[in-house]
Amino acid sequence: MTTQRDYHNYHPEHFHPEMAAKEETNKSPYYIAVSPICVTSKFSTPGNGLFASRAFQPGSLIFSSPRPLVAALDPDRLLDTCANCFLWTIEASSYGIENASVSACMGCKTFRYCKKACQKEAWNRVHKHECKAYKNANKQFPHALRVTMEILTRRYYEKLDDQTWQLICGLSTHMDDFKKNGRFADIQLAAKSVVSDFPHFDTNIIEEMYCRVLSNTFTLVTATFDTLGLMFDPTFAYINHSCDPNAYVVMDGPEVSLRSLRPIEKDEEIIISYIENTYPYSRRQSELKESWFFTCNCSKCAQGFKTIEDEWEIPPSKLSKEWKKKADELLAIQSPGDANYVGDTEDELRVAALQAEVWRICEEEQKLTEQVAAQDLITSGLQLCKSSRLWPDHRQPYHALREDLIVSMLSAGHYSAALPYCAKGYRDVLPILHPEKAHPVRVVQTWRTAKLALYLAAEPDKDLGLDMPMVSLMLVNEVEEMVKLSHGESSSLAKLVHARWLECMGEMQRAMGDAAEWFVNEMIPKQRQAFLKMADLAEY
Numbered sequence: 001m002t003t004q005r006d007y008h009n010y011h012p013e014h015f016h017p018e019m020a021a022k023e024e025t026n027k028s029p030y031y032i033a034v035s036p037i038c039v040t041s042k043f044s045t046p047g048n049g050l051f052a053s054r055a056f057q058p059g060s061l062i063f064s065s066p067r068p069l070v071a072a073l074d075p076d077r078l079l080d081t082c083a084n085c086f087l088w089t090i091e092a093s094s095y096g097i098e099n100a101s102v103s104a105c106m107g108c109k110t111f112r113y114c115k116k117a118c119q120k121e122a123w124n125r126v127h128k129h130e131c132k133a134y135k136n137a138n139k140q141f142p143h144a145l146r147v148t149m150e151i152l153t154r155r156y157y158e159k160l161d162d163q164t165w166q167l168i169c170g171l172s173t174h175m176d177d178f179k180k181n182g183r184f185a186d187i188q189l190a191a192k193s194v195v196s197d198f199p200h201f202d203t204n205i206i207e208e209m210y211c212r213v214l215s216n217t218f219t220l221v222t223a224t225f226d227t228l229g230l231m232f233d234p235t236f237a238y239i240n241h242s243c244d245p246n247a248y249v250v251m252d253g254p255e256v257s258l259r260s261l262r263p264i265e266k267d268e269e270i271i272i273s274y275i276e277n278t279y280p281y282s283r284r285q286s287e288l289k290e291s292w293f294f295t296c297n298c299s300k301c302a303q304g305f306k307t308i309e310d311e312w313e314i315p316p317s318k319l320s321k322e323w324k325k326k327a328d329e330l331l332a333i334q335s336p337g338d339a340n341y342v343g344d345t346e347d348e349l350r351v352a353a354l355q356a357e358v359w360r361i362c363e364e365e366q367k368l369t370e371q372v373a374a375q376d377l378i379t380s381g382l383q384l385c386k387s388s389r390l391w392p393d394h395r396q397p398y399h400a401l402r403e404d405l406i407v408s409m410l411s412a413g414h415y416s417a418a419l420p421y422c423a424k425g426y427r428d429v430l431p432i433l434h435p436e437k438a439h440p441v442r443v444v445q446t447w448r449t450a451k452l453a454l455y456l457a458a459e460p461d462k463d464l465g466l467d468m469p470m471v472s473l474m475l476v477n478e479v480e481e482m483v484k485l486s487h488g489e490s491s492s493l494a495k496l497v498h499a500r501w502l503e504c505m506g507e508m509q510r511a512m513g514d515a516a517e518w519f520v521n522e523m524i525p526k527q528r529q530a531f532l533k534m535a536d537l538a539e540y
């Protein structure tokens with residue numbers, strides 16, 4: 001068994017990722033080396049990053065791993081998602097898995113599994129060493145703490161090899177930054193709360209690893225970007241950030257892949273976005289500083305307020321009297337803060353106050369579980385964006401609020417009401433925010449629209465003035481081409497889309513016989529135009 005001393009033998013200062021990386025370069029599609037874009041928050045030691053060992057075309061797989069090293073589900077997802085293969089039972093039927101369910105581990109009753117094989121795999125990987133701790137603990141640990149304890153437990157029981165452990169220990173902990181920003185007290189408390197259930201580890205070891213985990217985890221998602229929890233994987237954790245990334249991470253069940261968004265040259269650094277990179281400059285900078293401890297100097301941030309993400313529909317000076325008054329009332333209560341900074345003039349301060357209010361509404365509505373109340377709040381945010389005349393369709397969070405409205409309409413069963421908003425996103429927003437046609441977010445949002453169109457096509461009573469079977473075929477057709485690049489041809493999502501495409505074509509052939517192909521080629525462009533016009537019906 002590994003002793004506590006061994007943890008210190010692999011302390012970052014003894015580790016040189018570049019050396020380890022050089023040996024790997026020949027075999028691997030990437031290597032780890034000192035990153036020129038990255039300096040630590042203390043600006044003293046250079047950080048590392050992941051570099052391409054060869055060139056990649058856009059839409060290529062750079063590398064994938066059958067599962068992240070460690071992942072932890074969100075508290076709600078612990079109840080309905082397999083803790084081993086991350087099958088989310090709520091979504092399973094859309095992948096053809098009927099009656100999916102999960103059963104709790106009889107010991108700890110904390111983790112659930114979709115089948116015996118998953119339970120066995122998790123048991124052998126780590127759970128046999130932690131089950132008792134979770135059973136005895138009469139509290140639920142935060143997911144990042146669960147990730148921390150799994151890493152330490154696996155190392156303790158020799159289930160993490162030296163190379164992986166070295167990679168982990170080479171990652172920055174940002175402990176000093178946590179001490180400076182006041183979050184270290186909570187980290188210490190969390191470490192204390194867990195130490196009695198995991199007696200093999202000192203609190204200082206837990207604290208250090210917890211800081212490392214907090215600084216290096218990414219969101220665990222489904223193939224369509226629904227959040228499931230947190231993932232930690234030392235290779236992925238070496239990838240640095242850019243608001244103008246050349247790559248992105250997608251998941252397919254437990255499989256996690258890094259794919260290229262743009263051409264990447266040999267020896268170019270591979271960069272992903274840690275945050276929602278469609279947000280305005282000040283918000284992006286604020287989030288990166290607060291959660292990741294750095295000032296972003298990427299190609300997008302270098303342009304400051306001059307990119308499309310920071311466009312206003314009218315200049316701040318043209319704000320109407322009514323909205324100036326509303327902004328002054330908001331300013332009297334609260335300062336808009338750094339995340340909403342627009343400029344120092346009186347008018348810019350007012351615009352910042354209105355912007356802060358829209359973001360407040362956006363954050364507030366996401367916390368609400370009661371549907372009607374959430375939809376009312378979403379509508380009030382949309383109303384503010386629209387009637388102040390400040391927000392162009394693509395400026396966030398106008399688009400995010402519209403997306404939340406669609407989700408809320410769909411869950412209330414108002415399918416046809418949601419379609420114009422989907423058309424609006426498709427026509428007016430996605431091509432601006434994500435100009436790459438195979439951008440995974442664009443593909444996923446178009447797929448949601450295609451599924452809605454398929455549903456409406458099967459409801460012939462609703463006359464929406466569109467040939468819905470043709471509109472759905474047009475959308476499925478488009479996603480079918482793009483998903484191969486965004487998620488990979490062999491991904492579950494690509495297979496699912498292909499199956500729907502075959503069904504649509506089959507139906508068309510049954511109805512039209514030999515004329516089907518001619519008809520489709522003739523009709524798709526016309527129905528596309530009709531669908532695009534539908535965007536004009538969206539109120540916001």
Ligand SMILES: C[S@@+](CC[C@H](N)C(=O)[O-])C[C@H]1O[C@@H](n2cnc3c(N)ncnc32)[C@H](O)[C@@H]1O
Pocket residue numbers: 035037038039040041046047048049170171172174215216217237238239240241242292293294295296297298
């Ligand atoms: C997930 S880690 C990436 C690996 C890290 N460079 C290392 O060597 O441990 C995230 C940390 O890397 C640094 N980082 C990532 N992207 C950066 C960027 N664009 N500019 C400056 N620092 C960055 C920050 O310190 C951030 O907290």
